[in-house]
Amino acid sequence: MAEYEQMLTANEEWARNFAGELPVRPRRAVAVVACMDSRMPLFPLLGLAVGDAHVIRNAGGVVTEDTIRSLTISQHLLGTREIVLVHHTDCGLQKTDDTAFADLVEQATGHRPPWPAQAFTDVDEDVRESIRRLRASPYLLSREICGTVYDVATGRLREVAAEG
């Protein structure tokens, strides 16, 4: 059975216990921007209930043009204001660099990506770089931002910087 078939089957259980429809606007008016890492189930990890917060995730949890697009929609259309960044220890993007990654993809596929992988070495500095990118965007309505790092060895979230 393919993974998606297992997910469709598992969803039947979720639907049987479904608590009912909620509004489209996040109740706590907050958007979380986090890495795609499989070890971070953000709802229990951050104490979020269904309907509380937007959750934006990509490789690294970095701020790209698409992150800004999502946050601009989140703030202008759906009323969120606070932004919480969640990067983490032992990230896949700390195990490569942008040139080595482009080489790897080109060797495997014959095509060299024109975009950078967004690899990094220092996770705290990567959080601060994401905050700088958010502050530089002219499209957001709010710059209440907190940057955190999640330790995948202990389950503990640590604040790196907060402002706004």
Add this chain to the structure above:
Amino acid sequence: MAEYEQMLTANEEWARNFAGELPVRPRRAVAVVACMDSRMPLFPLLGLAVGDAHVIRNAGGVVTEDTIRSLTISQHLLGTREIVLVHHTDCGLQKTDDTAFADLVEQATGHRPPWPAQAFTDVDEDVRESIRRLRASPYLLSREICGTVYDVATGRLREVAAEG
């Protein structure tokens, strides 16, 4: 108390019950691409355990250059192959269009976004458009793709298309 402070407090409970470190590579070799909507806690909704799958989320769950960047890293560096798309009913992006959204942001901030909101009307067609974009990318190693729509009124996930 700011939202992030509540999350840091809630995380203390998570860390106290932390089950231990897991490998960086997703156990089920699958990446989920979903909308940022606050009503979709993907781990219980899809039956995912901690460590099972990468989770990529943005406004709409659409396939952008950043989605391709994340999936390319997921497949080349961290061994995933299957891709599962999760769009949903009652999406914020069905309540606007790209021009109206750019107008809204320009009126509020004085700056007109150069990128499209990626608004849509037909959610099934939006899933199929995301699948076409994945198939058109030369950087992925696998095109095992399933597209689904989640009904926020019932909690039920419905398959739209599967291939690969």
